[in-house]
Each structure stands twice: as C-alpha cells, then as structure tokens.
Amino acid sequence: MSKRVMTPEDLLQLRSVTSPALSHDGEHVVYVETTLHNEKNTYSAELIRASLANPDDYQYLTQGEHINRVPRWSPKADVLAFLSNRTGTTQLYVLGSWGEPKQLTDEKKGVTDFRWSPDGSRIAYSSTQFPEAEKEEDKPEPLVVNKMKYKSDASGFWQGEYVHIFTVDIDSGTHTQLTDGELSYTLFDWTADSEQLIVASVNQENTDFIFTNDLILLSVDSKEQTQLTDQTHVISDASASPDGKYLAVRAHEREYDNATQNEIYLLELATNTWTKLTGDWDVQLGPVVAADFLQNTVDPGLVWAGDSLSLTFLVSEQGNVGIYQITVDGQREAILTGNQHVYGYSISSDGRTLVAGISESGHPGDLYNVSPGTDEQTRLTTSNDSFLEEVEVVQAEEVRFKSEEGHELQGWLLKPAGFSDGESYPLVVEIHGGPHAMYANSYLHEFQTLAARGFAVLYINPRGSLGYGQEFVNAVRGDYGGGDYRDIMAAVDYVLGQNAWIDETRLGVTGGSYGGFMTNWIVGHTNRFKAAVTQRSISNWTSFYGVSDIGYYFTEWQIQADLDDTDKLWKHSPLAYVNQIETPLLILHGEKDYRCPIEQAEQLYIALKRREKTTTFIRFPESNHELSRSGKPSLRLRRLEAIGEWFEQYL
Known part of the structure; x- marks a missing residue:
C-alpha cells in the first residue's frame, strides 16, 4: 500500500516521547508523552510507566488535558x-x-x-x-523601568x-x-x-x-x-558526587561571549581545588539542536555514576548529539553515539541500564533500552508507529564538502516525497537560528511538510554553528552576512552540481531569527532565489539594539558595534539593501516577540511596499519568538501552511 504525504495538520497526530526516568530497580521507566490539540488549541502531556522487560506492559499514571x-x-x-x-x-x-x-x-x-x-x-x-x-487586575498600572534587562521573550x-x-x-x-x-x-x-x-x-x-x-x-x-x-564563569549546571568529595560544573569563562563552548570543571570540596576536565576537547557540551517537534525535553546535565568515579552527559558534535562519559581523571569514552539526536536519557547508578530518547531525520523519536558502549538497542515506545505506517517520512541524505576557504561544511538534503528519477524539482534552503545552534540528524516537521509539497530541502550548518569547534562557532561574530553567506551559497552550488534533478531556476530560501536575518540578507545580495519566507527576523541592527530583550549586549557581542558605530550597524542591516530585493518575500512575525520585536518586520515590509516590491506580511497574535516550537497549535499550523503556499505560488 502506498503511503500518503505529510501535511501540516499531521503535527496533531504525532506524539512527542521524552524525559525518561528509570526506576531504582531498573525494571521500569516513566516518560512523558505530549500531544497537540487543535479543538481547544492546547497541549497535553501525560506520564506513562512501562516495563523494560515487556514494553507492551505500560500504564498511564496521569490522564486529562493538563501538562x-x-x-x-x-x-x-x-x-x-x-x-x-x-x-x-x-x-x-x-x-x-x-x-x-x-x-x-x-x-x-x-x-x-x-x-x-x-x-x-x-x-x-x-x-x-x-x-x-499585588496590582488590582482591573486597574492597569504604568510600568516604571529602571533597568535595561526589564523584559524577556519568555516571561514578558x-x-x-x-x-x-x-x-x-x-x-x-x-x-x-x-x-x-x-x-x-x-x-x-x-x-x-x-x-x-x-x-x-x-x-x-x-x-x-x-x-x-x-x-x-x-x-x-x-x-x-x-x-x-x-x-568568573557562566555556570549552566552543577552536580555533587555521591561520595561528597566533588562538584562537577558545566561552565565557560566568556572568552568569546555567547559564542563560547562549555567546559566541565571538577571542584574538590575539601581542598577547594578546581580542575578543567575537558580543556583539550573542542566540542560543545550539552544539546543545542535547532528543531521544531519535540516537547518537554530535559537536559539531564552532568550525571554522576554511583561510585563517584565518572560522569555522563550529552555532547553536540558534527550534526549529532550523543552520550559520553568522563572520569574524574579526565578519561573520555563514548557511551552512545551515531548519526542521531539523543534528546534525553536516564542511566542507572551502576551504568548498566540506559534508556535514551533518540530521533533521526526520518523518525520523530522513541525511547530505547540501550546496552551502554554497544550497538544493542531495544525500542521501548511505539507511540507513532500506526501513523508512520500510513505517512511517508523522507530520510535526509548527508552533504559534506569543502568551501573555497578550506573548511568542511556539513548539511543534509531531503528529496521531495515520491521522488522520481527523470523529474525536475524546486529546492528550498532552510537556515537555522542562533546563530549558535546546530541542525542535526533529527526530525523536523516543517521540512517534511515542504518535501511533501514536492520541494527538495537543503539545510546546512554554516560558520557560527555549534558542533564544529570553537574557531568555527566564533567565526561569524563581526561578520554577519560575510562568511556565513558564502557558506550557504557554496552549499547551494554544491548540491546543484551533484543533483541534476534540482531546477536551479526554482530556488527558495527561508529561516527564522538569525535564519530570518540571513534570508533577508540573501535576497538583498542575490536574485538567484525566486521566493523567500523570512520569519521572526532582524532587518535593522540600529533599532534592534534598543528594542530586543537582548538587543544592546547581543548586538555588541555579535556585530561587534554599538550606537557609536551606526555605520557598521547599518552595513550589516538587511534593510540597507532593500532597493536590491527583487525576490517575492513573505514576512512572518509574532505580535509578542520580544527577542526580535515585530517592528523589525514592520520596517522591512513598509520599505518593500513603498518600493512596490512583491511582499506579504502575516502577524501572528499572542505569539512570541517560540511560535514555531511551542506556539498555539492553530497558529503553528497556519504558519506551516503559509510557508508552503508561498513557495508553491512562486516556485
């Protein structure tokens, strides 16, 4: 039986299975299963307990419409x-x-x-x-502001x-x-x-x-x-050894501001002696994947073994997230690695039992009983099996090549659903936010819906991405629209040269946050793309400096300029190149986005319309910067539909 293609509405059918917690006897695991509901426009998340010996033996510990x-x-x-x-x-x-x-x-x-x-x-x-x-609910009060950090995209x-x-x-x-x-x-x-x-x-x-x-x-x-x-440090996690001798600390010293990779430090409490365990390891500690599906994930942090001799933790590297172990004397060992995204895990104190949440580009994610250090795995959850039997999910193909400047770039190419040799297909390029994040071997619902509409999808990790070493992640700072732009365009040229079935006259580009900035930048610097969708983007660094919840310091860290150097801010602003934009541009933005405030979209839209360029502006009510990941289900679906319809119209 042939499978049907994916739709945006299928987001409501899929289940996100996360947050495993092993019982002490190692016989059961409790996990979270999250569902989206269109009728009430809400999410629900239930706790389920399953037997490791018999995964079909499971019990809902909670039920209802709550999280x-x-x-x-x-x-x-x-x-x-x-x-x-x-x-x-x-x-x-x-x-x-x-x-x-x-x-x-x-x-x-x-x-x-x-x-x-x-x-x-x-x-x-x-x-x-x-x-x-407390303020009276029915009497609005003025907000008196005396600090610069007075608002947050997450909490208002x-x-x-x-x-x-x-x-x-x-x-x-x-x-x-x-x-x-x-x-x-x-x-x-x-x-x-x-x-x-x-x-x-x-x-x-x-x-x-x-x-x-x-x-x-x-x-x-x-x-x-x-x-x-x-x-002296930015500390993101700390945990105590069971024997009381040590604290393990995940932190960094801001050598490259927010582009600095984390390290693991060991503090011996009796002597107040600090040791950097990961000083010779050029990787990103912790999960940093840019994705849009998984809900209620929890980073386990630094997990001590029962004998207090080692720690396990997640590592993001080369488009994958895996589990590693490090001993108190700095010896490292891979526990669970591969072309996959480990988005959470629970491990027994003796290290013999491991339950991990694993996603791949062609699979939304399940929990697995893993034999640490081996390839032996037993799948424990089947929440999406019936759905996946009916719907085609496209597996991404890895793309690796060297740029003209000599560094290796990694990305992935999704062929259109129902791909047929001899046919010609349009290509959509996706750009992640951050910029210090990482695309990975992980399921992305947006990309699958585009493949279902007949588009190939290319997504890469340009310089500035995490997962490829400190020099690579730092390379974008002060150079937005420079080397990162060249990396993305080199990836486009590479896949066009390797895949004759891609129609180079039908190219699209989209991205959110920093990816929205890059979309704006790209259409202002080349007319190769016939359609573009910019999402929760930055268009003007001068105004962004004062209106974003992180504006003044993020701009100084990333553009390496402030209001004393408006020439540089304007040089890196896509709005400065609006006269050169000929690509039909759809602008999507949340009304309550404090990270990239909606005025960034308004400026770009008005500038384009004033010049009679082809553009449409969609404003999403009650939506902050997290619209694509955790926004109201109805608006998440409307966003996916708008992106697909725009590319269908112009490609």
Missing part, C-alpha cells in the same frame, strides 16, 4: 515527583502506591524546577516570587519578581523558604549529605552588564551561603 512533566524518582522509595499545571499554575506533585497524585506546593506563580534530597526526605524547588503589593515585562529556593518535607508537608531579597537563584543539586543545596546567583544590585553567575552552597538548616566562585 504533566519532569518525572523524577525518590532516591529512597518508590515515589515519583513531577510538575503539573492541573490547577492552572505549575505545581509540584508526588505519586506513590496510593495511586493518586498528591499536591505538595501551592505557590502563586508556580514551581519552575525541583530536586530530591539524597536521603529522600525533602524536595528542594524554585519558585518565582512577586512583591507583596519584569515587575519586581525574583526566583527563590524552598524545601518541602515529604512526610510533614512543611515548607521552608531558604532565600529571599532582590536576587534570583538557580537550583542545581543537593550535596550528598542532604544538608546543603548547590545553587547559582548573581550577587550584584545592577545586573545590566553582568553576564556571569556564582556557584553557591546553601545550608538548608541555617540558610547560610558559601560562595564558591567570583563572577
């Missing part, structure tokens, strides 16, 4: 903690043999993260706390809130607030004795020009804080 996520087992009992928004805000729950979830918190603004104490008696959690004086305008750390006793239900004041804290872990928490904060009154944070030990009894660093 239940981040399952974590107690270290000492068969009790599961998780986050759920079933009351309207995200709160902390536990589930045990009693069968019904028990709510542990009732924080007004919800719970953002949590960690079990090693003795299983308490859970530490973080929660956003607002000033005592800052109104005096701070993130603080709490504990809750499992037996008594007693809550204790451990931090207060005008500081925010990030929760990482407990120390092995269950007496202290490992947290991070910025101990500065004015953080507008502070981009590092400090590692702190926080006593859960006295609330005393011991600062372990002195604003």
Whole structure:
C-alpha cells in the first residue's frame, strides 16, 4: 500500500516521547508523552510507566488535558515527583502506591524546577516570587523601568519578581523558604549529605552588564551561603558526587561571549581545588539542536555514576548529539553515539541500564533500552508507529564538502516525497537560528511538510554553528552576512552540481531569527532565489539594539558595534539593501516577540511596499519568538501552511 504525504495538520497526530526516568530497580521507566490539540488549541502531556522487560506492559499514571512533566524518582522509595499545571499554575506533585497524585506546593506563580534530597526526605524547588503589593487586575498600572534587562521573550515585562529556593518535607508537608531579597537563584543539586543545596546567583544590585553567575552552597538548616566562585564563569549546571568529595560544573569563562563552548570543571570540596576536565576537547557540551517537534525535553546535565568515579552527559558534535562519559581523571569514552539526536536519557547508578530518547531525520523519536558502549538497542515506545505506517517520512541524505576557504561544511538534503528519477524539482534552503545552534540528524516537521509539497530541502550548518569547534562557532561574530553567506551559497552550488534533478531556476530560501536575518540578507545580495519566507527576523541592527530583550549586549557581542558605530550597524542591516530585493518575500512575525520585536518586520515590509516590491506580511497574535516550537497549535499550523503556499505560488 502506498503511503500518503505529510501535511501540516499531521503535527496533531504525532506524539512527542521524552524525559525518561528509570526506576531504582531498573525494571521500569516513566516518560512523558505530549500531544497537540487543535479543538481547544492546547497541549497535553501525560506520564506513562512501562516495563523494560515487556514494553507492551505500560500504564498511564496521569490522564486529562493538563501538562504533566519532569518525572523524577525518590532516591529512597518508590515515589515519583513531577510538575503539573492541573490547577492552572505549575505545581509540584508526588505519586506513590496510593495511586493518586498528591499536591505538595501551592505557590502563586508556580514551581519552575525541583530536586530530591539524597536521603529522600525533602524536595528542594524554585519558585518565582512577586512583591507583596499585588496590582488590582482591573486597574492597569504604568510600568516604571529602571533597568535595561526589564523584559524577556519568555516571561514578558519584569515587575519586581525574583526566583527563590524552598524545601518541602515529604512526610510533614512543611515548607521552608531558604532565600529571599532582590536576587534570583538557580537550583542545581543537593550535596550528598542532604544538608546543603548547590545553587547559582548573581550577587550584584545592577545586573545590566553582568553576564556571569556564582556557584553557591546553601545550608538548608541555617540558610547560610558559601560562595564558591567570583563572577568568573557562566555556570549552566552543577552536580555533587555521591561520595561528597566533588562538584562537577558545566561552565565557560566568556572568552568569546555567547559564542563560547562549555567546559566541565571538577571542584574538590575539601581542598577547594578546581580542575578543567575537558580543556583539550573542542566540542560543545550539552544539546543545542535547532528543531521544531519535540516537547518537554530535559537536559539531564552532568550525571554522576554511583561510585563517584565518572560522569555522563550529552555532547553536540558534527550534526549529532550523543552520550559520553568522563572520569574524574579526565578519561573520555563514548557511551552512545551515531548519526542521531539523543534528546534525553536516564542511566542507572551502576551504568548498566540506559534508556535514551533518540530521533533521526526520518523518525520523530522513541525511547530505547540501550546496552551502554554497544550497538544493542531495544525500542521501548511505539507511540507513532500506526501513523508512520500510513505517512511517508523522507530520510535526509548527508552533504559534506569543502568551501573555497578550506573548511568542511556539513548539511543534509531531503528529496521531495515520491521522488522520481527523470523529474525536475524546486529546492528550498532552510537556515537555522542562533546563530549558535546546530541542525542535526533529527526530525523536523516543517521540512517534511515542504518535501511533501514536492520541494527538495537543503539545510546546512554554516560558520557560527555549534558542533564544529570553537574557531568555527566564533567565526561569524563581526561578520554577519560575510562568511556565513558564502557558506550557504557554496552549499547551494554544491548540491546543484551533484543533483541534476534540482531546477536551479526554482530556488527558495527561508529561516527564522538569525535564519530570518540571513534570508533577508540573501535576497538583498542575490536574485538567484525566486521566493523567500523570512520569519521572526532582524532587518535593522540600529533599532534592534534598543528594542530586543537582548538587543544592546547581543548586538555588541555579535556585530561587534554599538550606537557609536551606526555605520557598521547599518552595513550589516538587511534593510540597507532593500532597493536590491527583487525576490517575492513573505514576512512572518509574532505580535509578542520580544527577542526580535515585530517592528523589525514592520520596517522591512513598509520599505518593500513603498518600493512596490512583491511582499506579504502575516502577524501572528499572542505569539512570541517560540511560535514555531511551542506556539498555539492553530497558529503553528497556519504558519506551516503559509510557508508552503508561498513557495508553491512562486516556485
């Protein structure tokens, strides 16, 4: 039986299977299955427990129309903690043999993260706390702004809130607030004795020009804080060894601002001795994949083995994400690698049992029981099997070649669904955001819908992408529209030369965020493309400097200019080349995008229309910068349809 082709609406049929959590006996795994619902325009996420010995033996632990996520087992009992928004805000729950979830918190603004104490008696959690004086809902108040970091694409305008750390006793239900004041804290872990928490904060009154944070030990009894660093690092994770001797820390020293790769440091607590374990390893630690399908993924961070002699963690390199292990004396070993995207995992303390979430370009993702260090895998989930039996999913073909400047470039080519030799097909070039991100051997729904419409899809990692070493990721800074543009065009030339079936007169280009900037730049510098779609883009660095939630520092880091050098800002602005744009351009933008505010799209649209160029502007209500990944389902579908229809019209 022939399969039908993919549609945007198929996003509603697919299930995202993520966040595996192994039980202590190694016999079961709990995971999250996320579904999109068009009728109510919402998401739901359920917790499912499955047997490793018999994956068909599974049980839904939660059911309904809520989002239940981040399952974590107690270290000492068969009790599961998780986050759920079933009351309207995200709160902390536990589930045990009693069968019904028990709510542990009732924080007004919800719970953002949590960690079990090693003795299983308490859970530490973080929660956003607002000033005592609450505003009346029906009376709008002016927003008084006294800081530069006053808004966020994720959370909106800052109104005096701070993130603080709490504990809750499992037996008594007693809550204790451990931090207060005008500081925010990030929760990482407990120390092995269950007496202290490992947290991070910025101990500065004015953080507008502070981009590092400090590692702190926080006593859960006295609330005393011991600062372990002195604003020298950007710390993204820390975990304590089970024997209490070490802290493992993932961080970097901002040598290349936000283009700096992470390192793993080992802190010996007794001597306060720091050792960089990964100093000779030129890779990106942690997952950095640009994708649009998976929901409720969790980076496991730095995971200690039970004997305190090694750590496991995710590594992004060469278009793949895999699991590696490093010992306390710096010896590295690959645990799970290959042409795939490992988007999460759970490993037993003895390292013998590993459950990993794995996606490939032709498969949305499943959980697998993996024999560490071998190729032996048993698939545990089949959430999308019936769908995949009916719908054609195209497997990407890897593209590798050397640029004229001598560096190797990697990308992938999707042939059109139903490809037939002897036929001629148009090509759409996709450009990821960041720019410090990475396309990978992973499923991308947008690309599959374009292939289903008869387009070939080319996507590459140009200079500036993570996964290819520090020099490569740093190469884009101060050169937007230079070497990165040449890399993308070289990729187009290469695939045209290798694939005679691609019609070079029918080329399209699209991308979002930095990819939107590059789309704007490309159509202002060549007329080779017959259609383009720019999404949540940047068009004018001069105005971006003041309107983006990250504008002033991101512009200085990436363009390496500020308002004292408007000539350079304008030189790198696609709006400066609007007279040269002849390509029909569709502009897509979210109304509530604070990362690349919608005025960037408005300027470009008006400039094009004033010059009577072919363009259409679609504004997406209630949508921030994450529209394509986590926006309202109906708007995500409308976006996919608009992209496909534009390319069908002009290619």
